Amino acid sequence: MRDVVGSFCSGVVVVSAVGAEGPVGLTCQSFASLSLDPPLVTFAVARTSRTWPRIRDVGSFCVNILAADQRELSQQFSRSGADKFAGIEWLPSPLGAPVLDGVVAWIECELWHEYDGGDHTIVIGEVHELASTADRRPLLFHRGTYLDQPSTTA
Template identity: 65%
Template sequence: MDQRSLVPAAVEPARMREVLGHFASGIVVITAVGDDGPCGFTCQSFASLSLDPPLISFAPARTSSTWPRIRDVGRFCVNVLAEHHAELSTAFARSGTDKFAGVGWQPSTSGMPMLTGACAWIDCVLAHEYDGGDHTIVVGRVHDLRADANRLPLLFHRGGYGIAPSA
């Protein structure tokens, strides 16, 4: 019997979230500057995709009101949050607020916001979008990147924030 023809049982979203919460991930804030000023959102679904060509991927929720604004710009900066950025992560995850109020940033080489104190910044141009169920899978082509080796990343694990142990 061909195992691929078997239909798997439905997986409940709460069970999926609970089990996959055992995988620790970093937290990024995707930023851009549109016609109405800077915008951004917190994203946990981020990964390096390819070294040649240099590509990254992330997956905003289809319900995101910020991703369409960034998509329209066509370029963005991925800000890898540092251990002291838990409040910043929470602020950029909220809808309907001025997420940049009181937030320090400087423009990347393409003019996108690089958040002050981040571990790393990855300046990208939108390359592709794909259907990802209740999310959109975004692929960005990397044009510039920087890192601060003196900072530890903010991690998310089992529903809460943490930091990576120092080497």
């Protein structure tokens, strides 16, 4: 199933928040727009994630859409146990979640609902603020690897 479904190209995002212990974040490639009215987005996180419960406890988060040249950022936020924000520049969103420097766009949400998704949790966020920050191409993932592409639009 992983091989076949991996044929579908996806973008890469970092979901971030600021909890009691400071900023937290995780890499995710299952992000999508869900509804315009009300404005909702969705993503799925592994049930084994130790970061998602910390973001859930905050109740709001920012979805950072990564640019093509932010592969290392994606990898940094996918590691367990490391200080994922070490050396990372960011500014707070209106609700205080980290907006990572250089992202293509960001979407600030409040947790709307969660659903059982087998070995994942399906998260629905209600959009409160959003902005496109750069005229750059997004980071793409296909068949288990990042796609190489220039970061500026043609």
